[in-house]
Amino acid sequence: MTTRRDFLKTGLAGGALLGVAGCTRPSANGGRVMVLSALIPVMLEGALPDAGETRQKAIATTVAGVDKAISGLSLATQKEIDELFDLLVFAPTRMLAAGVWSPWPEATPEAIGKFLENWRFSRFDLLKSGYAALHDLVFGAWYARPDTWAAIGYPGPPKVE
Amino acid sequence: MHDPFRAGLASGWKHVDASGLTADQRFEADVVIVGSGAGGGVTAEILARSGLSVIIVEEGPLRTSDDFRMRESEAYPDLYQESAARKTADKAINILQGRCVGGSTTVNWTSSFRTPPATLQWWQQAHGLKGLSVEALAPWFMAMEQRLHIGQWPIPPNENNAALARGAAKLGIPVAVIRRNVKMCWNLGYCGMGCPTNAKQSMLLTTIPGALEQGATLISRLRAERFEFSGKRATILDAIALKADGLHPSGVKVALHARHFVLAGGSINSPALLLRSKAPDPAGRLAKRTFLHPVVISSALFDQPVRAYAGAPQSVYSDHFLEQFPIDGPLGFKLEAPPLHPVLFSTTLQGWGEGHARLMKNFANVQTNLALIRDGFHPDSQGGQVSLRGDGSPVLDYPLNATFWEAARRALLAMAEIQFAAGATWVTPVHERTPGYTSWAEARRGIAELALEPLICRVVSAHVMGGCAMADGPERGVVSDEGRHFQIDNLSIHDGSVFPTSIGANPQLSIYGLVARNASLLAAALTGKPRPAIL
Numbered sequence: 001m002t003t004r005r006d007f008l009k010t011g012l013a014g015g016a017l018l019g020v021a022g023c024t025r026p027s028a029n030g031g032r033v034m035v036l037s038a039l040i041p042v043m044l045e046g047a048l049p050d051a052g053e054t055r056q057k058a059i060a061t062t063v064a065g066v067d068k069a070i071s072g073l074s075l076a077t078q079k080e081i082d083e084l085f086d087l088l089v090f091a092p093t094r095m096l097a098a099g100v101w102s103p104w105p106e107a108t109p110e111a112i113g114k115f116l117e118n119w120r121f122s123r124f125d126l127l128k129s130g131y132a133a134l135h136d137l138v139f140g141a142w143y144a145r146p147d148t149w150a151a152i153g154y155p156g157p158p159k160v161e
Numbered sequence: 162m163h164d165p166f167r168a169g170l171a172s173g174w175k176h177v178d179a180s181g182l183t184a185d186q187r188f189e190a191d192v193v194i195v196g197s198g199a200g201g202g203v204t205a206e207i208l209a210r211s212g213l214s215v216i217i218v219e220e221g222p223l224r225t226s227d228d229f230r231m232r233e234s235e236a237y238p239d240l241y242q243e244s245a246a247r248k249t250a251d252k253a254i255n256i257l258q259g260r261c262v263g264g265s266t267t268v269n270w271t272s273s274f275r276t277p278p279a280t281l282q283w284w285q286q287a288h289g290l291k292g293l294s295v296e297a298l299a300p301w302f303m304a305m306e307q308r309l310h311i312g313q314w315p316i317p318p319n320e321n322n323a324a325l326a327r328g329a330a331k332l333g334i335p336v337a338v339i340r341r342n343v344k345m346c347w348n349l350g351y352c353g354m355g356c357p358t359n360a361k362q363s364m365l366l367t368t369i370p371g372a373l374e375q376g377a378t379l380i381s382r383l384r385a386e387r388f389e390f391s392g393k394r395a396t397i398l399d400a401i402a403l404k405a406d407g408l409h410p411s412g413v414k415v416a417l418h419a420r421h422f423v424l425a426g427g428s429i430n431s432p433a434l435l436l437r438s439k440a441p442d443p444a445g446r447l448a449k450r451t452f453l454h455p456v457v458i459s460s461a462l463f464d465q466p467v468r469a470y471a472g473a474p475q476s477v478y479s480d481h482f483l484e485q486f487p488i489d490g491p492l493g494f495k496l497e498a499p500p501l502h503p504v505l506f507s508t509t510l511q512g513w514g515e516g517h518a519r520l521m522k523n524f525a526n527v528q529t530n531l532a533l534i535r536d537g538f539h540p541d542s543q544g545g546q547v548s549l550r551g552d553g554s555p556v557l558d559y560p561l562n563a564t565f566w567e568a569a570r571r572a573l574l575a576m577a578e579i580q581f582a583a584g585a586t587w588v589t590p591v592h593e594r595t596p597g598y599t600s601w602a603e604a605r606r607g608i609a610e611l612a613l614e615p616l617i618c619r620v621v622s623a624h625v626m627g628g629c630a631m632a633d634g635p636e637r638g639v640v641s642d643e644g645r646h647f648q649i650d651n652l653s654i655h656d657g658s659v660f661p662t663s664i665g666a667n668p669q670l671s672i673y674g675l676v677a678r679n680a681s682l683l684a685a686a687l688t689g690k691p692r693p694a695i696l
Contacts, residue, residue: 046518072238073246075408076554116513120593121617128616129252136246136508139517143503144234153525154470154503157231158349160162160357 027085035088036063036138038104042112043138047151065141081137084130097127165359166225166370174373176223179383179402182413190214190378191687193398193419195385195434198264199672200425200656202364202372203305204680208423209375211684211693216378216417217369218400220430221261222407223381225365229355233504236354239407240268242429249545250558253615254455255509257623258427260407261355262381263365265427266669269623270352270474270500271341271361273311274666275302275674277480279488283538287489288661289633292642298674305673309342309362316348319472322498324463324528326477328583329496336479339497342669343473350471350500382407383415386553388422388438393650395422421651421687425676428452428625428658432547433555435629435639441648444636447629448547451557452663453622454495454533457569458509459576460520461585467528474500475667482532482575483665489539492568494532495666496576501529509619511593530580532572537627537662539564544663547628561620566613569620573611577604591619624668629658644679653683 027035040059041048049055070081087093094100098115100107107115119131142148149156170176191213194201201217209215224239237245242258249256259265276298284290305311318326318338329336346360359366373379382403389397402413424431432448440447475497483493499505506529507521520527536542545559573590580588581601588604589597595611598604611618632638635647640659646652655676657668664671685692 043513044518046515047521069238069244071406072244072408074243074554076550076552076556077243077246077248113514125251125253125616132252132616135513139507139510139513140504143507143521144232149503152503152521153466153523157351158471160231160347160349 025082025086026089027082031089032067032085033063034104035085036066038107038112039134040138042109042116043134044142045109047142047148061145062138062141065144066137069137069141081133084133087130162226162358164225164227166365167227169370169373174370175376175378176373177378177380178223179380179413179415180405180411182402182411182415185414185416187416187418188216188378188380189418190216191419192216192421192423193218193417194423194425195398196264196425196427196430196656197262197369197379198259198364198425198427198656199266199669200676201423202263202266202368203673203676204423204425204655204683205372205377206368207677207680207693208684208687209372209377211688211690213684213687214376215372216380216419217372218383218385218398218417219262219379219381220384220403221259221264221381223262223379224267224355226355226357226359229357231349231351231354231357233354233502236268237504240355247429250556251615253561254453254559254620254622256429256453256557256625257621258429258625262369262379263363266363267355267365268353269363269667269669271343272475272478272497272667273306273309273340273342273670276671277483277665280662280665283488284661288631289637290631290642290661291633293675298678301678302670302674305670305677309367309673310344311340311342311362311670314338314341314473314476316473318476319350319469320467321469321472321501321528322475322477324461324467324583324585325479325496325498325530325579328579328581329479329481331582332579334479334481334579336477339476339478341473341476346473348472350474352474353500353502353505380415384410385426385434386437387434388440388652390438390440390649393648395649395652398422421653421683423683424652424654425656427656428628429547429555429557431654431656431658432628433549436547436549436555437553440646442639443648444638446632446637446639449628450537450543450630450661451545451547451559451628452537452626452660453545453559454624454626454663455536455559455561455565456531456533456621456623457572458591458619458621459530459532459573459580460510460589460591461528461530461580461583462523462587463526463528463585466525468525469498469501469528482572483535491571492534492536492539492542492564493665494534494568494572496579497531497533499529499531501527509591509621511591511619528580528583528585530576532569532576533624534565534568534572535663535665536565544627557625561615569613569618570608570611573608574605577601577608593617624657624663626657626660626663626668629654630661631659632661643682644676653679655679
């Protein structure tokens with residue numbers, strides 16, 4: 001309904017703020033880890049262990065897996081991924097473009113789920129592709145790990161001697 | 162397991178890993194070939210056997226069977242362009258392309274088709290390529306089929322492919338068996354991660370060793386940056402060495418001198434190198450009309466295990482929907498099945514959270530069909546365009562228009578009907594907005610109404626073609642049907658970028674056959690001897 005307001009938010013204000021976000025590079029120094037640590041339990045609900053230490057460990061390993069995957073992307077794509085996480089970390093753009101009002105560690109699963117759905121079905125290709133990048137990075141990092149395979153009935157590669 | 166490439170290196174084959182170079186270098190040969198995939202490999206062997214000195218330049222790493230551990234976490238970053246996450250400019254199409262010695266042939270799924278006669282007829286009729294008739298190319302295809310052991314696949318298809326055959330048969334849709342370039346294949350299903358048993362007759366195992374046996378030099382981790390031109394000749398190819406990470410330049414520069422240069426970097430990197438070099442392009446044809454066979458995907462659940470990760474990845478296909486309409490009419494599509502592995506499948510599958518996890522839990526019972534949509538024939542199917550980012554790296558802009566989506570909808574319908582006919586209990590197009598369907602009647606209604614748009618309906622590609630099109634004259638293309646550049650006398654292009662349309666089939670054998678012909682003609686031209694017998 002609020003076509004014009006949405007456009008201003010993401011098109012204009014978001015763009016200008018993204019410039020600021022990019023200058024200060026907020027996703028460095030642990031910002032990316034903070035966002036991923038909040039997103040992963042929501043995106044991997046149903047796949048992660050239910051609770052406790054193994055769950056925390058699985059989240060941390062997945063964060064590390066995403067980092068590793070990003071480091072293998074082309075330098076041009078790495079720059080775009082940096083910009084994506086800048087936008088998510090920098091508080092004003094987190095609120096305006098992602099619609100997440102509390103800092104990531106305090107965001108509820110519902111708020112994070114709403115953010116994912118908003119971006120997934122956004123009218124802006126940029127936000128849709130942001131969702132797609134998070135989707136591919138998180139699921140790619142999770143299912144790359146042999147310890148996730150038993151749960152999906154994948155036996156892993158055969159032995160070749 | 163014996164690793165023949167490592168044995169060859171031990172016997173004295175010349176390989177330079179440019180990431181290990183510590184000072185600027187100059188290399189010289191009769192011919193410098195950029196790229197070691199289907200086009201570069203075949204060219205290297207034919208030229209080297211003609212007595213020419215050859216250097217093969219490859220941006221990716223040298224990896225051989227001992228390195229191929231069938232793990233997606235290693236194979237994608239190591240062997241693919243951009244970690245198998247190369248995308249079009251709007252991110253709507255994910256592109257799988259190899260980036261290692263052997264190029265895409267090291268990681269492809271071995272499907273081998275000659276260029277379809279309908280495609281060649283169209284090239285003759287609409288693109289003036291009179292020399293490329295079915296009859297004229299047949300001996301070249303035959304020669305490469307023998308060289309690469311391309312033949313009928315005698316083992317029964319895995320269930321993923323068998324379901325495509327079964328469903329199609331129930332509906333009266335003809336299917337056929339895919340020929341494969343394998344020798345003593347173990348039927349493992351991991352072709353996409355590099356063949357661990359050296360069964361796949363990729364360039365890594367055939368033509369590149371053939372060239373190295375003749376004294377050719379292979380330089381890996383070396384990025385071809387730009388040609389220097391003097392008048393109508395390319396004089397030097399400037400290249401930069403990459404660090405061992407394959408991403409960052411090491412700072413070492415390499416200058417490659419040659420009498421003749423052959424460009425075989427594939428349909429994104431070849432036009433990009435010419436753009437960076439500011440190559441003459443008087444007709445404005447360079448880097449235009451890039452084709453992808455854009456693929457839409459339909460996944461199905463079966464009660465019994467499918468195990469789409471095991472067994473020859475692709476063994477069944479149907480061309481029924483390519484033949485429904487005239488070639489320049491509504492876009493046709495080829496039906497195939499893909500191998501499924503956890504990373505490839507989970508990243509392609511829509512959704513997140515519980516919904517995604519529920520589908521993944523049934524991973525072993527998932528069957529998937531692909532529709533490869535034939536682009537480049539219909540007047541509204543002009544493909545995409547490669548341009549350069551600020552850092553000189555290429556990006557492909559490929560708009561998906563209404564003509565494409567019309568075909569995509571027919572393809573999603575056809576695949577769902579086949580999957581239900583094969584016994585599926587649930588079918589979903591790979592699309593963000595579908596709930597999935599439990600019957601063909603429900604799917605038919607649902608898919609008919611589905612909004613098809615970029616980044617909502619998943620589109621992927623493993624076949625990049627065009628961008629340096631062959632034509633009958635410089636006003637209509639970039640190279641002649643012999644692959645000779647129209648403006649630069651000592652430059653040839655020997656890869657899928659020369660195709661003036663898509664192929665309408667998995668393109669590896671189309672590249673092998675055409676390049677075998679053109680490399681033989683080039684060998685004769687450069688040596689002044691009769692055209693070589695290529696086997």
